[in-house]
Amino acid sequence: MKISIRKATQEDMEFITDGIIHAEMSGSTKLPYQTMFGLNEEETQTLIHHVIEEEIDGQEWYLPNFSILEIDGQPASCLSSWVESENGSGSGLLKAQAMGWILKEKWTNAAQQLECLKSMQLARIQGALQLECIYTKKEHRGKGLASKLIEHCIQEALTTPKKPNLAEIQLLGNNEAAMRSYTKCGFLLREQSTSSHPEILTLLAHHTRVSLIRNL
Amino acid sequence: MESSDIRTQLSTIFDSVFHCGAITITDDLTADQVEKWDSLTHLTMIAAVESHFGIRFKLKELTGMKNTGDLITLITEKTQVG
Numbered sequence: 001m002k003i004s005i006r007k008a009t010q011e012d013m014e015f016i017t018d019g020i021i022h023a024e025m026s027g028s029t030k031l032p033y034q035t036m037f038g039l040n041e042e043e044t045q046t047l048i049h050h051v052i053e054e055e056i057d058g059q060e061w062y063l064p065n066f067s068i069l070e071i072d073g074q075p076a077s078c079l080s081s082w083v084e085s086e087n088g089s090g091s092g093l094l095k096a097q098a099m100g101w102i103l104k105e106k107w108t109n110a111a112q113q114l115e116c117l118k119s120m121q122l123a124r125i126q127g128a129l130q131l132e133c134i135y136t137k138k139e140h141r142g143k144g145l146a147s148k149l150i151e152h153c154i155q156e157a158l159t160t161p162k163k164p165n166l167a168e169i170q171l172l173g174n175n176e177a178a179m180r181s182y183t184k185c186g187f188l189l190r191e192q193s194t195s196s197h198p199e200i201l202t203l204l205a206h207h208t209r210v211s212l213i214r215n216l
Numbered sequence: 217m218e219s220s221d222i223r224t225q226l227s228t229i230f231d232s233v234f235h236c237g238a239i240t241i242t243d244d245l246t247a248d249q250v251e252k253w254d255s256l257t258h259l260t261m262i263a264a265v266e267s268h269f270g271i272r273f274k275l276k277e278l279t280g281m282k283n284t285g286d287l288i289t290l291i292t293e294k295t296q297v298g
Contacts, residue, residue: 088282096255101275
């Protein structure tokens with residue numbers, strides 16, 4: 001079994017889209033873009049493609065931020081990493097701008113659901129290396145691939161001029177297996193936010209959002 | 217339109233969206249400095265600016281904005297066209 005890690009290319013678009021969708025579902029059957037904006041699976045894929053094609057640096061859905069782990073030349077795992085607010089704007093703001101601009105009235109009509117999401121939002125740490133959209137194909141889980149990819153991206157970030165001194169992962173509280181895996185990689189709980197909004201569980205797989213950090 | 221006029225009108229828009237009172241609009245003002253300016257209210261503010269000034273922003277313009285000074289520059293450019 002030959003393992004290699006490389007930066008993503010346009011040819012990885014389908015794999016990355018699949019990874020984003022699975023990461024957003026957080027082990028459940030609820031896809032936030034379906035529950036919030038009423039998009040079907042195809043429309044959700046189109047939305048993700050559209051945001052990626054807009055090439056907005058500084059947020060998770062930017063192709064050059066993705067790394068791909070391959071097994072015997074086939075994509076098995078992906079991860080997006082960037083330094084939060086490196087160019088001034090926060091990743092949440094950038095991604096929301098893109099989604100709002102693309103979805104237009106669907107975004108406006110989801111104001112109530114978006115307000116609900118705010119009730120569990122955690123601010124990302126400015127200047128910290130962010131690790132998002134961490135996904136491994138089902139048949140390759142349990143092999144420590146995500147950990148390898150995380151370690152690779154951290155080491156890569158440490159070679160850049162503005163080397164970050166902290167790494168952060170945000171995820172939903174139901175994803176206990178992922179949390180155990182990240183804890184093994186040296187991540188510790190920084191903060192968690194639980195929403196008491198009655199509608200939150202109709203939108204997301206869990207009502208708690210967790211921030212894990214690791215000193216670099 | 218003069219930059220000072222734009223600032224005055226933006227102050228009113230910001231107050232109506234962020235409920236921040238009569239805020240002083242400076243070039244280096246960013247979302248971090250206004251309590252209710254987040255990813256969601258930001259888009260409400262942008263829609264209010266577009267409607268008020270009768271302009272439309274491109275996505276690249278929005279994502280390229282680093283602070284309120286950049287927003288004022290864009291409004292100035294767009295209200296001068298035509």
